[in-house]
Amino acid sequence: MHTATTFAPMPDDQGFFGPYGGQLVPPHLKQAMDDINVAYAQITQRQDFQQELAELFADYVGRPSPIFHAKRLSAQLGGAQIHLKREDLNHTGAHKINHCLGEALLAKFMGKKKVIAETGAGQHGVALATACALVGIPCEIHMGQVDIAKEHPNVTKMRILGCKLVAVTRGAATLKEAVDSAFEEYLTNPSDYLYAIGSVVGPHPFPMMVRDFQSIIGREAREQFQAKHGRLPDFVAACVGGGSNAIGMFTAFLNDASVQLVGVEPAGEGVDKPGRHAATLSEGKPGAIHGMQCYVLENADGTPAAVHSIASGLDYPGVGPQHSYLKDLGRVQYQSVTDQECLHAFMTLSRVEGIIPALESAHAVAWAMRTAPTLGADQHILVNLSGRGDKDADYVAKILNL
Known part of the structure; x- marks a missing residue:
């Protein structure tokens, strides 16, 4: 810790x-x-x-976005309680x-x-x-x-x-x-x-x-969760591609030693398959891309590697420099979720809670679904539901033959 x-x-x-x-x-x-x-x-x-x-x-975006306790999902999984910071409800459908x-x-x-x-x-x-x-x-x-x-x-x-x-x-x-x-x-x-x-x-x-502009997510969430539960969540999770929704959520909790921060990267078709994932912090190394030093997925010759994720917004061979530093400090744990786990979470949240998440956000939901059963019922996971899945609905329906 x-x-x-x-x-x-x-x-x-x-x-x-x-x-x-x-x-x-x-x-x-x-x-x-x-x-x-x-x-x-x-x-x-x-x-x-x-x-x-x-x-x-307030008047255009519709902030503050609420926190929703996913009671049916939590009950179905057993273990920790899962809560969603509803950035999907913002005007334009995401953070x-x-x-x-x-x-x-x-x-x-x-x-x-x-x-x-x-x-x-x-x-x-x-x-x-x-x-x-x-x-x-x-x-x-x-x-x-x-x-x-x-x-x-x-x-x-x-x-x-x-x-x-x-x-x-x-x-x-x-x-x-x-x-x-x-x-x-x-x-x-x-x-x-x-x-x-x-x-x-x-x-x-x-x-x-x-x-700085995104940090409103975490400031709201910290205050809302404390007001409702009289305590902070045990885990705060968010998907990471470049990392804006995650850093927006994490910033308010960085000094709270009791809160475990988890960034969830795309494992795609498996982190053991070069070019078929985009788990930069899990599998990359320090390098440079697009005007910054950060963790990068690179080929042997130092060029950025091919990457893949079912979620277009996570499909990037670099990552935010602050995430890179937080990884080295050990303050944030970076884990990964496969395309299949993501799809499963997408469909489960849709059918159990009536919330269709963006495929990007479904990575964080998938991590919460994987982790909740390993924890006690008195523990709380707060997931940043960074966007809604309207944009992904046709694509997912095609993949799953719905």
Whole structure:
């Protein structure tokens, strides 16, 4: 169990979380990153910004999201009680809207002419297109062709919301390629564009900024759980791809030694099958990708390895630098769940509790389902249900012949 350590402040002024993070970018881009960092520091000190964001969270997103006690699921499994932080109930159906509103307001504050982003499952794309429509700024989303086919409902929503959708066909045509493509477009004019990174990844200040916007999840959850149960949960679990929903949930609990934090990665078809999983923290090693130092799944020649997950939003060979550091410190345990376990959790939660989760979130549910029977009935697992499964319903129905 974790010993008492204070985890604030992270990162340092160079954007490092221990040895991870930083700004591995060309000199002309460093200036653009520093400008974003300065503007972010300015905007977060402004009362009008904080008030506008708080009002949007309440009246537009629908925060606070509730915590639901999954009583039937808990009873069926035996053992620990499972509770769900319902980020799936947010406007646009996931946690992504939390940081997209912040990034869109930041772009407006900086006078940017276009916001660019990548998306995997399309949740970040839909949330950013929504936020850009709200503040009145053009939006361009890069998405892998494979994910466009898989996540058709989100593609339709992005087009309705008025964003320009760029289909990426190179390589595996999934999330990593979408990041590469979006970054190249951003490099053509970093002074007029803002690259709104969709997770706690990339060069400083993005891992910090996205975490700060997402940390409302954990702050709410900690307060809600304590108010309802007079105690903190024993376990807090969340899925990890890049890691935004997890870091948003974990941040409020980092100094609570009694709370075990668990990040759940995609084991895909098995962590013993290179290229067929995306369990970066479990199977990767320290390296560099997309402007940051972090754990990376690499080929023998040092290039990023092919990755796979049934959940498009977890399909990434890197991971947030703060997660990398928390792994090394032992504060968070990173475990993995296979595609099959994920599908089973997706269907079980749907049929036992009437909640269809995103395939990403179903990884965390699967870990809770695996773990609950090994614990006592007086123990509590709080799962961040980061998104809803509308986008995945047709895809899952096809796989399972429903």
